[in-house]
Amino acid sequence: xxxxxxxxxxxxxxxxxxxxxxxxxxxxxxxxxxxxxxxxxxxxxxxxxxxxxxxxxxxxxxxxxxxxxxxxxxxxxxxxxxxxxxxxxxxxxxxxxxxxxxxxxxxxxxxxxxxxxxxxxxxxxxxxxxxxxxxxxxxxxxxxxxxxxxxxxxxxxxxxxxxxxxxxxxxxxxxxxxxxxxxxxxxxxxxxxxxxxxxxxxxxxxxxxxxxxxxxxxxxxxxxxxxxxxxxxxxxxxxxxxxxxxxxxxxxxxxxxxxxx
Numbered sequence: 001x002x003x004x005x006x007x008x009x010x011x012x013x014x015x016x017x018x019x020x021x022x023x024x025x026x027x028x029x030x031x032x033x034x035x036x037x038x039x040x041x042x043x044x045x046x047x048x049x050x051x052x053x054x055x056x057x058x059x060x061x062x063x064x065x066x067x068x069x070x071x072x073x074x075x076x077x078x079x080x081x082x083x084x085x086x087x088x089x090x091x092x093x094x095x096x097x098x099x100x101x102x103x104x105x106x107x108x109x110x111x112x113x114x115x116x117x118x119x120x121x122x123x124x125x126x127x128x129x130x131x132x133x134x135x136x137x138x139x140x141x142x143x144x145x146x147x148x149x150x151x152x153x154x155x156x157x158x159x160x161x162x163x164x165x166x167x168x169x170x171x172x173x174x175x176x177x178x179x180x181x182x183x184x185x186x187x188x189x190x191x192x193x194x195x196x197x198x199x200x201x202x203x204x205x206x207x208x209x210x211x212x213x214x215x216x217x218x219x220x221x222x223x224x225x226x227x228x229x230x231x232x233x234x235x236x237x238x239x240x241x242x243x244x245x246x247x248x249x250x251x252x253x254x255x256x257x258x259x260x261x
Contacts, residue, residue: 037226037227037228037229038228038229038230038231039227039229039230039231039251039252040230040231040232040233040244040249040250040251040252041230041232041233041250041252041253042233042235042241042244042245042250042252042253042254042255043232043235043241043253043254043255044235044236044237044238044241044255045234045235046235046236047234047236048208048209048234048236049063049207049208049209049210049211049232049234050208051191051193051206051207051208051211052191052192052193053068053191053192053193053195053203054187054191054192055068055069055174055176055192055195056127056128056134056135056136056174056176056187057134057192058136060191060192061136061174063203063211063232064174064192064195064203065174066199067197067200067203067213068111068195068196068197068199068201068202068203068213069174069176069195069197069198070086070087070175070197070198070199071086071087071170071171071172071173071174071175072085072087072088072102072169072170072171072173072175073085073086073088073091073166073170073171074171075167075170075171081167081171083170083171085105086105087104087105087108087116087121087175087198088102088105088121088154088170089103089104089105089106090102090103091103093163096161097158097161097162097163098157098158098159098160098161098162099155099156099157099158100156100158100162100166100169100170101149101153101154101156102121102153102156102170103152103153104116104117104118104121104152104153104154105220106152108198108220109198109218110177110179110180110196110197110198110218111196111197111198111199111202111218112177112180113218114177114179116175116177116198117151117152118148118151118152118153118154119148119178120175120176120177121154121175122147122154123176123178123181123182124173124174124175124176124178124181125139125146125156125173126146127176127181127187128140129143129146131187131188133188134187137169137172137173138168139165139168139169139173142158142159142160143156143157143158143159143169144157144159145157156169174197175198176197177196177197193206197216198219198220199216199219200215200216200219200221200224200225201213201214201215201216201225201230202214202215202216204229208234209233209234210231210232210234211231211232212230212231212232213230213231213232214228214229215227215228215229233250238255238257241253241255242255242257245257
């Protein structure tokens with residue numbers, strides 16, 4: 001599932017770029033380095049957007065996981081998977097590495113203002129157990145149970161010693177809100193057109209030509225994100241994407257650029 005985090009990683013990188021203070025854009029927006037700035041990403045996917053954000057659908061997860069939905073522990077692939085507690089404030093292994101207990105971060109809210117809790121974590125993992133088609137990382141091939149312990153802890157019990165599975169359980173499984181998803185009749189076919197998450201951005205507008213993300217006013221990390229608006233236009237080929245990047249219409253890109261200076 002590592003490859004699905006491309007958009008989320010681009011936005012994270014964009015936060016770093018703006019924090020360093022990049023130059024102004026060429027499309028009349030405020031400079032990306034300023035408060036309330038706008039960043040447009042040039043990234044050629046070769047298709048128009050379907051405006052679906054289900055984080056448990058392999059076709060849609062790239063557009064919601066990391067931007068709207070978050071994980072328990074962030075693992076930095078640029079630092080050999082160095083872990084940073086995220087929706088979980090801490091974790092500990094026990095029982096010969098057959099149990100993993102997360103302490104869930106306090107004072108986190110969903111983007112609709114509802115409180116996030118350990119119950120959302122338990123619900124998310126048991127949702128994957130109930131609907132195996134959503135379990136993109138095969139979490140339940142190693143799990144035997146996921147239960148709440150008190151008001152702020154979640155205990156994962158594994159069938160065998162499972163340290164190698166930490167990457168997928170903690171870092172690659174998005175957490176969804178129980179108060180939204182428990183009302184969905186069929187999560188397997190749910191398009192999630194208006195995703196509610198704990199992440200730094202909310203999806204504010206979507207068309208086949210562009211996805212617009214705006215700053216989540218309820219985000220739990222003070223002062224973040226530093227970007228107010230992110231546009232993610234669809235490009236069918238590299239040529240227009242490269243042209244927009246060259247002229248400054250777009251400020252960030254990851255597609256192939258021939259003879260780059």
